[in-house]
Amino acid sequence: MTDGAKSALPSLISRQEKEILDDWVKLQLSSETHRSDLVTERDVRNESQRFLEAMRTAIAGGSDIRTPEWNDVKSLLTELSQSRARQGFSPSETATFVLSLKQPLFARIRTDFAKDPGALADATWAATTLLDKLGLLTMEVYQKGREGVIQRQQEELLELSTPVVRLWDNVVAVPLIGTLDSARTQVVMENLLQEIVNLGAAIAIIDITGVPTVDTLVAQHLLKAVAAARLMGADCIISGIRPQIAQTIVHLGVDLGDVVTKATLADAFALALKRNGLTVTKVSAVSTAS
Amino acid sequence: MGRYLLVTIQVDMHDRLAMALQDDLMEQIRRHKAEGVLIDISALDLVDSFIGRMLGNIAAMARILDADTVVTGMRPAVAITLVELGLSLTGVRTALNVERGMELLETAREERETGDGRSQG
Numbered sequence: 001m002t003d004g005a006k007s008a009l010p011s012l013i014s015r016q017e018k019e020i021l022d023d024w025v026k027l028q029l030s031s032e033t034h035r036s037d038l039v040t041e042r043d044v045r046n047e048s049q050r051f052l053e054a055m056r057t058a059i060a061g062g063s064d065i066r067t068p069e070w071n072d073v074k075s076l077l078t079e080l081s082q083s084r085a086r087q088g089f090s091p092s093e094t095a096t097f098v099l100s101l102k103q104p105l106f107a108r109i110r111t112d113f114a115k116d117p118g119a120l121a122d123a124t125w126a127a128t129t130l131l132d133k134l135g136l137l138t139m140e141v142y143q144k145g146r147e148g149v150i151q152r153q154q155e156e157l158l159e160l161s162t163p164v165v166r167l168w169d170n171v172v173a174v175p176l177i178g179t180l181d182s183a184r185t186q187v188v189m190e191n192l193l194q195e196i197v198n199l200g201a202a203i204a205i206i207d208i209t210g211v212p213t214v215d216t217l218v219a220q221h222l223l224k225a226v227a228a229a230r231l232m233g234a235d236c237i238i239s240g241i242r243p244q245i246a247q248t249i250v251h252l253g254v255d256l257g258d259v260v261t262k263a264t265l266a267d268a269f270a271l272a273l274k275r276n277g278l279t280v281t282k283v284s285a286v287s288t289a290s
Numbered sequence: 291m292g293r294y295l296l297v298t299i300q301v302d303m304h305d306r307l308a309m310a311l312q313d314d315l316m317e318q319i320r321r322h323k324a325e326g327v328l329i330d331i332s333a334l335d336l337v338d339s340f341i342g343r344m345l346g347n348i349a350a351m352a353r354i355l356d357a358d359t360v361v362t363g364m365r366p367a368v369a370i371t372l373v374e375l376g377l378s379l380t381g382v383r384t385a386l387n388v389e390r391g392m393e394l395l396e397t398a399r400e401e402r403e404t405g406d407g408r409s410q411g
Contacts (some may be wrong), residue, residue, distance in 0.1 A: 193366030200386055227378040231369040233385035
């Protein structure tokens with residue numbers, strides 16, 4: 001690549017910054033990936049202007065984006081794509097920001113080097129590699145932002161979905177919702193056992209109404225929890241087993257052993273009360289009897 | 291305590307201590323004609339597979355000497371460890387605290403005397 005083409009890009013950008021910016025913003029606003037519901041025209045203009053300014057300063061020091069001169073541009077892009085990831089932009093909508101700069105830039109290059117096809121090709125090539133690199137950087141950051149969101153949600157789910165509730169003296173229940181994996185079982189088990197100690201519960205009901213599927217692994221996890229509760233001196237009842245799940249358990253050949261199972265939480269609760277020597281009676285029946 | 295023996299484990303169990311406890315306990319069951327053994331492990335916060343197996347063994351041996359065994363006060367961490375080790379101590383009765391353990395021994399004894407084995411607690 002000739003030195004002329006190399007230095008052409010910085011001088012071109014600094015000379016025609018205003019025009020490039022105008023074209024670029026217009027292009028972004030008219031493009032089908034523009035989200036007028038999420039960003040205003042002014043935001044787009046501001047962001048574009050800041051980016052172009054930063055790029056003009058950076059490109060004077062060379063087009064290798066690993067050099068410290070590019071840190072400003074990179075941090076600007078990082079910030080932009082992280083905030084867009086959070087706002088719910090799609091990947092292509094985010095990437096378009098940088099990639100749409102190509103068209104106005106190339107148009108300027110073309111008019112500048114109209115007489116020298118070799119230099120035109122060189123300059124275009126330099127510009128396209130540079131913008132591609134920046135585009136890739138945007139995508140990388142965007143992905144990381146999304147992954148961060150997913151991870152945070154996972155952690156929140158883990159905390160939210162394992163409550164242990166006290167139903168009666170000596171009776172606690174764990175309503176399980178969602179798929180059971182090893183990590184969740186561990187949390188559920190620890191919470192359950194701790195509550196058994198805290199409340200002095202003798203009967204624990206594990207309700208799996210909200211568990212979509214039970215495979216051998218889930219069944220094994222459940223049995224572990226039951227065994228641990230039994231070691232602490234509390235009896236476990238598994239409730240909320242839907243007909244399909246009962247079929248699956250039998251088809252899989254899972255042996256639930258001597259664990260007491262009930263179809264609904266109400267049945268399990270009734271059994272728990274009975275074991276505590278309690279019965280539920282209508283108020284009217286009691287008052288007529290007395 | 292009456293017809294029952296109460297064992298509380300207060301120190302970290304090591305293998306030799308566990309064996310000594312096992313021997314001692316069997317001797318005491320024979321001497322006092324005990325009908326039940328209650329092992330309180332609420333102070334125990336470290337178990338290994340050996341201790342877990344030993345608890346199971348004590349229960350089996352006591353059963354042969356015609357005494358019921360109840361393990362009480364197991365901590366959550368200990369329970370999880372035993373389950374992860376694959377020792378669910380089938381055949382050992384468990385209770386949350388000593389009081390409940392005593393009740394359990396009483397009902398177990400009654401059940402056995404009536405020969406029913408399924409009476410309402």
